Amino acid sequence: MDNDDYRRGKLTNHKVFGEGIAVLAGDALLTQAFEIGAQCKGWPRYSHQHVIRELAEAAGSLQLIAGQVADLEAEGRKISVANLRYIHERKTSALLCCSVRLGGMSANCTGAQLQALTNFGYHVGLAFQVIDDILDVTQSSDKLGKTAGKDTKAQKATYPSIVGLDKSRTIARQLTGKAFAALKPFRGKATALEALANYLLTRDR
Secondary structure, eight states, rough: OOOSSSTTTTEHHHHOOOOOHHHOHHHHHHHHHHHHHHTOOOSSSSSSSHHHHHHHHHHHHTTTHHHHHHHHHHSSSOOHHHHHHHHHHIIIIIHHHHHHHHHHHTTTTTTTHHHHHHHHHHHHHHHHHHHHHHHHHHHHHHHHHHOOOOOHHOOOOOHHHHHHHHHHHHHHHHHHHHHHHHHHTTOOOOOOHHHHHHHSSSSSO
16 A cells, blocks of 8 residues: 555565555455464364454454554644554554464463453554654665655654654653563563564664
C-alpha cells in the first residue's frame, strides 16, 4: 500500500511480480495462517477455538485492517499523538500481541502469564513502530534496505513529524522499558523473548 520499491534491500513483491500477484500473495499468507491454526489440537486451558479467534481478531476489521485504514486516511493530514498511537496499536502491536499470546497458549500458560505476554507484545509493538519512524528520518536507504524519507514525502503521520525527533526517542525508550518490565513475572525464563525484543528495539535498520 505504500508502493515502496524495496524491503530489506530487495525489490518488493509488486515491483517484481505486479500488483495482482502481490495482493494474491498477501491473501494466500493470511489464509495459510488460518490453515496452520486449524491444525492445532488445543491445550487444557486454551481450545482450538481460542487460536482461530486470536488470529481473526488480530488480522480483522477492528485491529490490523482498522489501523491500516486509519493510516491511509491520515496521509497529508495533521493528526494527534493519540490518533497516531491508535494506528500503531492496530497495525503493529495487535500482530505482535497475537504472536506472543499464541506462543503462550501453546505452552498452556496461566492467565497471569498470558496477560504479561500481552503487555509485552503491546509495548514492543509500539516501541518498534516509533523506532521505525525515527529510522526513516535518520538513516540512509542503503542502511534501511528500503526508501528512506518516504514517510515524510508521502506526508504520513509519524512520531518525529508530530512531536519531534528528541521526544520520539524518549517515547521509544519508555516503551522499551515497559516491554522488558512486562517479562519480569517470568523470572529470567523468557530469555528468547528478551533477545528478540533487544534485537527489534536496538536495530539501526
